[in-house]
Amino acid sequence: MNGSSGMSLRNGVISSAVLLVVILAAWEWGPAAMGVPAYIIPPVSDVVREFMIMQETEKLLMHSSITAAEVVAGFVLGSLLGMVVGYILGMSPATELVLSPYILALQIAPKVAFAPLFVMWFGYTVYPKVLVAILIVFFPVMVNVLTAIRTVDPDLKNLARSFRASRWTIFRKIEFPAAMPPLFSGLRIGATLAVIGVVVGEMVGGNAGLGYLLVFGEGSGNTAMVFVSIILLTLIGIAAYLAVIFAERKVLHYLPKDNAAHSV
Amino acid sequence: MQQPRIEYKDITKRFMQNGGGEGSAIVAVEDVTLSIKDKEVVSLIGPSGCGKSTLLNMGSGLYPPSEGEVKVDGERVSGPNDHVAFMLQKDLLLPWRTIRQNVELGQEIKGTPGKQRRERARELLEKCHLGQFADHYPHQLSGGMRQRAALARTLAVDPTVLLMDEPFSALDAQTKMILQQDLAETLEREGKTALFITHDLAESVALSDRILVMSQRPGTIISEIVVDIPGRGNPMERRHQRKVADYVGELMELLHVGDQAAGDEI
Numbered sequence: 324m325n326g327s328s329g330m331s332l333r334n335g336v337i338s339s340a341v342l343l344v345v346i347l348a349a350w351e352w353g354p355a356a357m358g359v360p361a362y363i364i365p366p367v368s369d370v371v372r373e374f375m376i377m378q379e380t381e382k383l384l385m386h387s388s389i390t391a392a393e394v395v396a397g398f399v400l401g402s403l404l405g406m407v408v409g410y411i412l413g414m415s416p417a418t419e420l421v422l423s424p425y426i427l428a429l430q431i432a433p434k435v436a437f438a439p440l441f442v443m444w445f446g447y448t449v450y451p452k453v454l455v456a457i458l459i460v461f462f463p464v465m466v467n468v469l470t471a472i473r474t475v476d477p478d479l480k481n482l483a484r485s486f487r488a489s490r491w492t493i494f495r496k497i498e499f500p501a502a503m504p505p506l507f508s509g510l511r512i513g514a515t516l517a518v519i520g521v522v523v524g525e526m527v528g529g530n531a532g533l534g535y536l537l538v539f540g541e542g543s544g545n546t547a548m549v550f551v552s553i554i555l556l557t558l559i560g561i562a563a564y565l566a567v568i569f570a571e572r573k574v575l576h577y578l579p580k581d582n583a584a585h586s587v
Numbered sequence: 588m589q590q591p592r593i594e595y596k597d598i599t600k601r602f603m604q605n606g607g608g609e610g611s612a613i614v615a616v617e618d619v620t621l622s623i624k625d626k627e628v629v630s631l632i633g634p635s636g637c638g639k640s641t642l643l644n645m646g647s648g649l650y651p652p653s654e655g656e657v658k659v660d661g662e663r664v665s666g667p668n669d670h671v672a673f674m675l676q677k678d679l680l681l682p683w684r685t686i687r688q689n690v691e692l693g694q695e696i697k698g699t700p701g702k703q704r705r706e707r708a709r710e711l712l713e714k715c716h717l718g719q720f721a722d723h724y725p726h727q728l729s730g731g732m733r734q735r736a737a738l739a740r741t742l743a744v745d746p747t748v749l750l751m752d753e754p755f756s757a758l759d760a761q762t763k764m765i766l767q768q769d770l771a772e773t774l775e776r777e778g779k780t781a782l783f784i785t786h787d788l789a790e791s792v793a794l795s796d797r798i799l800v801m802s803q804r805p806g807t808i809i810s811e812i813v814v815d816i817p818g819r820g821n822p823m824e825r826r827h828q829r830k831v832a833d834y835v836g837e838l839m840e841l842l843h844v845g846d847q848a849a850g851d852e853i
């Protein structure tokens with residue numbers, strides 16, 4: 324079993340690498356061959372060159388760090404808020420009943436549409452970006468936690484009650500750990516959404532960050548700059564996602580291995 | 588007369604139907620009176636939905652009866668208490684805890700010191716033949732082993748009364764017999780009192796001193812059979828006795844099992 328899955332994993336990695344080379348080659352020469360001008364799709368070499376230039380002239384590292392920091396801040400705060408609210412609503416159906424119409428409305432509202440509002444309130448600072456990220460991360464985390472707490476087997480809670488557990492003990496020993504797997508599903512979604520929230524915030528109003536460079540590149544007709552920004556944003560998203568997966572592996576180590584493999 | 592360990596006195600339980608008023612309550616059990624002596628094992632059988640689990644939950648103090656009272660050692664049950672522990676068909680093992688940690692759950696909640704807890708868990712797991720699996724997670728164990736672990740967790744809090752709701756009904760026939768043997772030996776050795784719900788008539792005869800038969804809902808106790816076969820601590824032996832078949836036959840008659848098979852009602 325192990326040997327064969329190891330083999331197929333290695334084959335998978337090799338295939339992916341080969342595919343990458345093919346894609347890069349197609350990107351480099353394909354557009355030119357089909358007569359697409361470089362200002363529509365710049366070849367890889369142009370993008371790499373632009374990356375080098377941007378590092379020197381545009382303080383690319385600084386912009387990337389700002390965006391990454393905003394993503395982390397928005398993700399962490401949004402997740403914490405989502406968890407706390409999820410736990411509270413999960414444990415108190417009465418509160419949920421009162422709040423549910425507002426939560427539903429806010430959940431349906433496109434969160435990124437709040438970006439201009441936040442910029443009007445807080446100006447060209449980091450706050451609007453982090454706020455949009457918080458808002459957009461909050462919902463998947465909150466909903467997953469809420470549902471998980473609601474669906475804990477009542478017999479498990481009765482078991483704890485039969486040992487004379489307090490409400491708080493039942494939460495600590497049963498509900499909180501039981502909600503972990505869905506929480507992590509929510510966090511994974513949140514990790515990718517945080518990037519979207521921050522970028523929109525930066526695009527709408529800012530003078531720093533990759534979202535700003537995106538708009539700046541567009542304004543100056545620098546397609547390669549737009550490409551560089553998109554790639555870096557994707558990398559930040561991947562890093563955030565992998566960080567969640569890493570934490571998940573640590574925390575949910577008790578789950579059967581098969582599931583853990585599938586859930587990646 | 589010796590004081591009963593657990594006693595149900597004129598118990599009636601009504602459940603409110605969704606959104607209904609007084610009139611729409613379901614009467615789950617009606618006017619049930621029963622008492623179990625120290626070290627006695629009593630089985631409770633009856634058609635599905637007759638209120639067996641309801642009786643057990645009231646004994647655990649999970650909810651109160653609508654009328655009447657449950658007493659354990661002469662004390663009125665007003666909520667979960669230290670004398671009673673329950674075990675269900677579901678093992679209710681927490682997947683994020685090792686088997687040992689699962690066994691310790693009750694003591695942990697009750698605030699028993701760690702060292703004492705671990706000692707007791709080790710001892711019980713040894714007795715339940717799960718010694719090597721103490722540090723495994725539940726998903727790494729078979730159904731029978733998991734149910735053994737659940738039994739160890741139930742015993743870990745040292746209850747005087749065990750309430751068991753079809754604990755073996757999800758197991759295959761062989762595993763079931765092995766666990767029945769284990770349970771019977773344990774109950775005998777530790778001198779526990781037990782109320783045992785089952786749908787398996789032979790199981791009820793093999794394991795208990797007495798069998799209570801309930802009617803369709805609203806459940807009441809319609810018959811009591813004293814199992815007069817020696818060796819309650821050894822059901823494997825006991826099953827070989829001729830009288831077992833007679834008792835099973837009697838139970839089938841009381842439950843109208845034959846009529847149901849012939850008719851269309853299930």
Ligand SMILES: Nc1ncnc2c1ncn2[C@@H]1O[C@H](COP(=O)(O)OP(=O)(O)OP(=O)(O)O)[C@@H](O)[C@H]1O
Pocket residue numbers: 602603613614615633634635636637638639640641642804
């Ligand atoms: N919490 C509840 N709310 C409403 N009705 C309930 C509740 N618990 C039980 N009932 C009803 O009470 C009746 C008895 O249920 P109970 O679970 O005690 O039956 P049972 O004898 O254990 O059945 P089974 O053999 O199938 O386990 C059923 O009609 C059930 O629908």
Ligand SMILES: [Mg+2]
Pocket residue numbers: 639640641752
């Ligand atoms: Mg039942």
